Amino acid sequence: MNAHRVETTLTHTGTLTLRDLPFQAGDTVEVIILARPTQSTPDVEKEKSSQKARASARSRQKTAPFTVKGSLKLGCSPEELEEEMQRIRSTWTEAARRSSLELAHELARK
Numbered sequence: 001m002n003a004h005r006v007e008t009t010l011t012h013t014g015t016l017t018l019r020d021l022p023f024q025a026g027d028t029v030e031v032i033i034l035a036r037p038t039q040s041t042p043d044v045e046k047e048k049s050s051q052k053a054r055a056s057a058r059s060r061q062k063t064a065p066f067t068v069k070g071s072l073k074l075g076c077s078p079e080e081l082e083e084e085m086q087r088i089r090s091t092w093t094e095a096a097r098r099s100s101l102e103l104a105h106e107l108a109r110k
Contacts, residue, residue: 007036 004022011017016033023029076084 002022006018006021008016008018021029
């Protein structure tokens with residue numbers, strides 16, 4: 001597909017005129033019109049930048065171990081705990097699958 005980009009402004013009547021296009025008379029073309037975003041005020045842009053900076057700083061902070069009420073302090077991060085729980089779930093799931101297969105084979109032999 002041959003694409004061609006043109007930036008222009010609508011006339012006061014809302015008319016859009018496209019000139020000097022790199023296509024031949026009779027060519028079928030598809031036209032997509034995208035509105036340009038309006039200029040933001042400096043305060044809005046400043047606030048957006050501040051929010052992004054704070055979010056970035058939070059994402060870089062190392063997660064500290066946490067304490068669940070009534071338990072001992074964990075020596076790992078929440079992410080490490082989640083990974084370990086996933087490993088345990090996988091092990092249990094595989095053990096249950098193997099047990100089910102072994103039971104099915106035993107029942108089939110009877």
